[in-house]
Amino acid sequence: MALSRHRIAVLALPDVVGLDLGTPGQVFHCARTADGNVPLYRIEVCTPGRAPVRSSAGYQVLPEHGLELLEQADTVIVPGVHGGPPLTDGTVDPTVTAALRDAYRRGARIVSICTGAFVLAAAGLLDGRPATTHWAWADRFRTLHPRVRLDPDVLFVDDGQVLTSAGVAAGIDLCLHLVRTDHGSAVANLAARRCVVPPWRDGGQAQFIQRPVPAVTDSGTGATRDWARRRLHEPLTLRDLAGHANMSVRTFTRRFREETGMSATDWLLQQRTDHARLLLESTDLAVDQVAHRSGFGTTAALRQQLHRRIGVSPSAYRRTFRAPEDDLRAPV
Structure with missing residues (x-):
């Protein structure tokens, strides 16, 4: 029986950002069955x-479809726009809004990349919701759409x-997240490898916001993050991490957030959750x-974190995303 493919509609508006427009096609094209066929x-x-x-890159987009494509799509993606x-003024064409x-x-998944969030907000789809957009446009977004919980x-x-x-x-991170949500980490990891990008990036945009460069008085925390990833099964504390980095806890905490955009505690929980997901998908443990191997210690702690972050229990996650036997033998 032929595999039913998830249908994605990419909505390009005037002044569409070139890279944003191409990202879904590239990432989702690389999401394939284990044999790659x-x-x-x-x-x-x-x-x-x-x-x-x-x-915005100066070329024209010659589409094959109009807005009727949105009536058939399982996922609708709105790339960023560079103007308009x-x-x-925070508005969008009424036909686009409709x-x-x-x-x-009708239940389609709605996604924006970068300033595409302005389009979703103008259509009223972000009111009362948490959302994000490019950090450089955050102030304007808050002014135009105060009802959105912007992060x-x-x-x-x-x-x-x-x-x-x-x-x-x-936008690449989000597209890979959608692949991971739909088909599990093994498929997302292979798609990332085909795109030659990391399957998951640490931290948030805070690490990319323009700010004064801190004085070079301490070493970075990158080596400590690598060290911690190899020891997720151990009961690592903030003091352990700071000690490995040869920093005080206070200095380490500050430098870690500057470099990753998140706290060391949140980062460690994310790493352990991701490792637990991989073990649930790829092993019979x-x-x-x-x-234990992911560092949560107890089944109850793992269940709590997995439910908080992705909304399912470990057993339910394994039933949904466990790869077939052929997938387990595929390179990751």
Whole structure:
């Protein structure tokens, strides 16, 4: 029986950001079955009225579809825009608003990359929701859309049916996250390798926000992060991490947040959760063994963290994302 492919509609508006427009096609095209032969997604581009639009990179986009594509899509992705009403006065063409709202109402997943969040906000799809956009546009976004719970420090926000990402390369992070959500870490990791990008980036956009360069008085925390990843099963404390970095706890805490955009405690929990997910997908270890090897210690602690971060229990996650036997033999 032929595999039913998830259909993705990429909505290009005037002044669409070139890299944002190309990201979904590249990442989702690389998401394939373990043998690499069967694509898991179908990606198509549309514009209002099927009209050509000019990109911020200076070339025209000649779409094959109009807004009717949104009526059939499982996921709708809105790339960033470099100008126009969404950025200047917080509005969008009424036909675009109607098409996005209709897609949302029938259950399609709605996604934005970078300043595409301005489009979703103008369509009323972000009111009361957590969301993000490029940090450089955060102040304008707050002014135009005060009802949105903007978090400019993260790479992306997954709020269930509606997801938003920060600028440029964060769109890659979000697309890989969608692949990981749909098909598990093994497929996402292989897609990342084909794109020659990391399958997961630490921290958030806070690490990329322009700020004065700190005085070079201490070494960085990168070596300590690598050291900690190899010891996730151990009961690492903040003092242990600071000691490895030859810093005081206070200095280490400050430098870690500057370099990653998150606290050391949150980072460590994220690493342990990701490792637990990989073990659940790729091994036959009992859940209590997964909890031990990923550093949570107890099944209850693993269950609590996994439910808090992705909303499912370890057993439910394994049933949903456990790879077939052929996938377990594939390189990761």
